[in-house]
Amino acid sequence: MRWAEGFIAVDWGTSNRRAYRLDSSGRCEDEFEDHQGVLTIPADGFSDAVAEIRQRLGDRPLLLAGMIGSNRGWKEAPYVPCPAGIDDLVAKLVWVGDREAIVPGVSYVGQGRGDVMRGEEVQLLGAVAAGMIDPMGLVCHPGTHNKWATLSQGKIHRFRTVMTGELFNLLKEHSILSDLLQGEVDVNDAFRQAVRHSIDNATLPADLFGLRAGVLLGQMKKEDAVSFASGLLIGADIRIGLSIPTSVQIAVLGRPELTRLYAAAIGAAGRDAVELDGEKCFLAGINEIAKRIDA
């Protein structure tokens, strides 16, 4: 079996999955996205869920990445420790059958802490393999759990997760700030002011309440609150990600609506950032892995 003759790639997360049929040149011929994330599928339901993907996209080999390899997924793919390059992922693929492989996540232990990722490694190392980012650079991957990854010689050398996206969603959906956070986030003055405030002041849990007080006391316009809150959270995130002074290239990859915010915030911190579409990076990474299975 030659993977390079075409296969199906799936980026299978906690709450969503995205599946692509790739041709022999790695181009996407067909795709779909739905909400059948790992948590929506019963433990014994993954064979059926995979069969359904083949019904929709064709009977091809399958390469799966993301939370599908977690202990809540189809089959657990143990983390590959840092430093982790694309060959390390290929060497530790977990095979469910002859034609179904799961890409492992990556772990980091050091500096008195530990960290894990599942799914982002394909995008990060795909961007490296495709020459889209500096193999010695710093990469920011915003999402539910933003990852700051330091690359060295094209491998993930070290990384740190900041749960910015999840905190924003918790505040938006369940907190006392909820009614203030229902609009769209804009890169406006409120956003930039909040980013700079959080970069200069490590007072996030106070500043979030201050937002509500500011609206109650007429100091802040209600319609600015959502951008201000996002700026506070992203600024605190960037404060952590850029805490070690570095002059290397900063790349931000992920969903464009998030990379836009992070690139603007990194700009407010006085640095430039290259923005990359996470989906393109994922396809570059998963094609590279398939190529190396054949090799």
Next chain:
Amino acid sequence: MRWAEGFIAVDWGTSNRRAYRLDSSGRCEDEFEDHQGVLTIPADGFSDAVAEIRQRLGDRPLLLAGMIGSNRGWKEAPYVPCPAGIDDLVAKLVWVGDREAIVPGVSYVGQGRGDVMRGEEVQLLGAVAAGMIDPMGLVCHPGTHNKWATLSQGKIHRFRTVMTGELFNLLKEHSILSDLLQGEVDVNDAFRQAVRHSIDNATLPADLFGLRAGVLLGQMKKEDAVSFASGLLIGADIRIGLSIPTSVQIAVLGRPELTRLYAAAIGAAGRDAVELDGEKCFLAGINEIAKRIDA
């Protein structure tokens, strides 16, 4: 009408209310607590809710404090600006009828920010009036929204809210950390280690995810996670509250299960704290207000 002949005091919060029948010496003769917080009562339902309190505790004058005076409550009691002492609260009581008064909250504007409290002011100023705390001290009032208040000449001079309790509850109830946070928080090594970490490192949104990674990678015992998470959040709170060096007395007042944690965390930061029962402070404050209505 003489309030000092006995009245009913109600500490009426967002999700709970606690009502006390106080005799002519200010002692509690009867009381009850229930979940009829302000948010559970329809806008036109407060007269009935108040009538029910009188049915249970007797037909006496009523002094109400807390969110009952907010724009979601019975009648809005505008904030009294800092510096705010107990006489300022008495002067700005909002009367619904001849026998029903609502204690206003307190606001602070300065240092480029604004802040608000409703309910804590009765406890803080009650503790001052009863001589339980230093009238020039620093007071910490943990709860859903912890307040750090600087007193000056017995008035609330300045204060800052940190939404520690709410963040902990959001993480416990709705986040990816939820299954790790279901136990009870202990003042143990994990708690103290996390407090010290957060006092030294302003990296809370990363450390919270690190907790999950630590458990996944076998670096942290699952049963330590809830105390560690609480320690991280309370440590970050104390980092903010003690950011201005001060040698004044620190008093922690509120519910004993929370003051215990904050006093231990302040201890881990190398300071001592006096612990006071918030309910006693509330009764001291509300009796003092009633006395001054008569005066």
